[in-house]
Amino acid sequence: MTEYTQLQQIRLQKIEELRTQGINPYPTRAERTHTSLQAIAALEAAPEGEPVPATLAGRIRATRPMGKLSFAHIEDGAGKIQLFFRINELGQEKVDFFNKMFDLGDFIQAEGLMMRTRTGEPTLQVTDFRMLAKAVSPLPADKDVEQPDGTIKRYAALEDPELRARQRYADLAVNPQVRETFRKRAAIIKALRNFLDSNDFLEVETPILQPLYGGAAARPFTTHHNELEQDMYLRISFELYLKRLLVGNLERVYEIGRDFRNEGVSYKHNPEFTQLEFYAAYFDYLKVMDLTEAMIGHVCDAVFGSRKFTFEKEPGKVYELDFTSWRRLEMRQGILETSGIDIAEHPTAESLFQAIVTRHPQAKPDPTVTRGKLIDFLLGEFLEPTLIQPTFLYDYPRDISPLAKPKPGDPLTVERFEGYAAGFELCNAFTELNDPLDQEQRFLDMQEDYDDDEEEKNPLDEDYLRAMRYGMPPNGGFGMGIDRLTMLLTNNRSIREVLLFPASRNEA
């Protein structure tokens, strides 16, 4: 049984009072002729003295009752506008009715003529109004006050990150900049689609519920299909299904959707996240690099009209990011410059481990892992934090890249690159391995490398190998976290700020 606060009980009484007066506090239909901004524009466009009738609908955000008149601000999807209730037009009874029965947060429909107040503010002088939806709970915010210089000053607001995420509806209702972030997010995704569509990519949908998982090194979520009597997994990547489509002569495909990884939660990790992957026949990783640069540039232009962004990674740590052109840095070179170790001189895990602990006694690499994982350690420890400006880091160790094609003449290295900005990984791409015999061997190697970790070990996907044996064109593939891109472009330092409903524990 819901327990209501005193504030809520007062509003419940008002709902009852409305019903006893024969007024439905939640009517089925609503009317409006203008949004707030349309009404203001209509007033500005109309000749002096010509009446501008309008019917508006929105949520009450502020009221200023003054006895024989009353002002209110309502907010709709477009913006805010002031309402003016006066006994001259409405009579004392209706003004009292408004003051008594309407609260902050209620949705109201108001009809009247547009006017300007003494201070010049475009305002609807109300001749009739009605309740559209009564709010039981007050919105958790006080007031936004627009200062003379046009900035918004907030006197008190919903700020607790937990509450804001758990009650995103309330966060969105009271924090306009949060709405803006999610509009930007939608625009980013739309721009990505536009770009890929206009480059002859076909948007496809592949299974989220899979009998086997693969395409990334991550622990999956497991579920069960009752009728099929088999366990299923939520996908950890799209890769293996999208590449099956290349076998089927779909030359350029992409998918935007959700991946699920049963791993830690952090400022840049959420258990489900939105991924873009594309694959293009006859591309190699250099062509993918060019396309990526063009694609991100297109998103910047289309959504923001600029390729320069300010990103505050930590309080006071502000970066100016420029996505006009990406630096291209060979991983070996980057690691050499930042750690002083040349990985090419250490072809075995043992040799590389010794080099690391000798040169960096304070570093704590895991002595049991492969050479590739040690290189990844060097990358994360020394190189990654320095990759502030957009950078393509290329040529990765083979053993941590089981789906990438070897670099000709270099058996330890594959044609793979990752895009970095502001010190974190944004995307991952490679020249895709299309040799079914090599692919099978890689799967088998993985079984050994991940011997200690049953779940993170990619299961051997026989059907994928069967597909590849029919012939897969040479191709380049790409994956990018949309959430991280949105973080960078909207200056949000936590992934939770760009997810409408980030993962949370059950409420106690």
Place this chain on the structure above:
RNA sequence: GGGCGCGUAGCUCAACGGCAGAGCAGUGGCCUUUUAAGCCAUUGGUUCUGGGUUCGAAUCCCAGCGCGCUCACCA
């Protein structure tokens, strides 16, 4: 998982071993161009939960729950 920090009214926060408070929101009153409207009055608390120390705990200690930051993990 480790470390640090936080949890007090609807919201934002004080009080830090001695009567649980403020602003806004709410309620009642005055007020015909306000815009943080103003003025007067006033309601509202399991101080996250459970133990403990103490004459006395929001405050100190222990445990738990939740969250934040950070480290680890994370192709």
